[in-house]
Amino acid sequence: MSGSSRTDGAGDRGPRSGEPTEPVRVWHGLADTSVLLDGFHALKHALRFDASIPVALTSDKAAVLALAQDLAPDVSDALDALLAETDEATLRALVPRLHPTAVAALAVRPSRGGNLRALERTPRVAPVVVLDDPRNLGNAGAVIRLAAGFGATGVVTTGTLDPWHPTVVRGGAGLHFATAVERVDVGELPKGPLFALDAEGEDIRGVEIPDDAVLAFGSERSGLSAELRARTDHLVALPMRPQVSSYNLATSVAMALFHWSSGRPPKAQA
Template sequence: MNETDARTPDDDSGARVVRAWRQLADGSVLLDGFHALKHAVRFQARIPVAVTTDRQAAVELADELAPDVRDTLEGLLTEVPEATLKALVPRPHPTSIAALAVRPSRDANLERLARTPRTTPVVVLDNPRNLGNAGAVIRLAAGFGATGVVTTGTLDPWHPTVVRGGAGLHFATAVERLTVDELPPGPVFALDPEGEDIRGLKLPDDAVLAFGSERSGLSPGLRARADHLVSLPMRPQVSSYNLATSVAMTLFHWSATGSASP
């Protein structure tokens, strides 16, 4: 099906959008909401189909919040009835916008992660459990210009809930699931309560910054792979920081002490 056909505003456009969506859905990334679509457009994602229940309102929102992508969104979006949107996305975003994007190739992401010399760190989430936390970390990594985010374990970093939490910023950084043995090159700085206080360290630009799971911390394999154990300052008797908070503090420390800027 021609991508333009799926967006043509005639009486049959809704039916054609539904057919296009269902043909593409299983192998595509769901962009749920205005901000996810906005970021995907900014970072050159390929978007074969995008829908909204109110095209004029969506364009006006772009005028207000993202004028740089306004014309692109106007060309992408097809208006459909609310019932059609709910048939495509069971829990539509409050902005009533949804789209499908083509996932970046694994080979391209692996090449980006492995490229040296590297001027920004890679963030590793070791066996994470919470989809929302993973999405928040990807959003943070994109904001700091990190080379990529790698997860180990069973969590799919491209799960729709993770993409929603990341506000579409998966397309701004390399996101992949790897084993500990497949981690990108670079010195591994693993966060651990017994590690050296991060305030006394300068994190190199090619660092691999590893964070344990929300419940059990670093896995034995990742701990054995670490070159340095690093701790964040924390008041006694406070158990831990949220995973995304830990990543934010560490990336900020890198940005303040490293030689590169986002």
């Protein structure tokens, strides 16, 4: 989308004062403590799943609303009310890398306590996905997007990676708000039978994954940690051709969640 100049004073600077306008001031005040939503699709998903979004900016509001009419008419009115327009130079100065849709917003991160309660609530109707000491931010974001699509109860990470890092949120396309996402220690994993993916495990095709399962996946480089392996109830393996060493992390999660969901009746869409 191309940038457009403002003539009504709603952009970066007031028409005479040279001061930032209110949406930009709000952005500066919240940027260090908020979740950055990069692009139209991230903002769309966050709105659909009731994220609290205090400010959203674009350099071309008309183009964004036209895109919404084509792709997401259900959020058009919310976008119209929320979006403030600023010039492209200001927008680029506020974000590390401007999304091609020229949209950026700040959202309030859900409380850790609320997420932990959601992860611990029983009975569960869908598994919790565990990423054991993941290293790749993009992979973590892709897993969160997958988990949200399958309706998983949540995604938790162990280790040092922050699952709310801006790069992870970008990879998740705003779907962090559709499921519970937190970082925990192995000893704090949600209750439930722990199924861990490992090449030495039983073929997953012969295993029934219950709704209250905790599905654990090792890191891309070193696999399952010794601590998590010691807590595992069931080691399961994905089918793999001999001499193929591994699958991408997100691919592994997708196959495991599809196996869990297969045979279950389709759920009504909200």
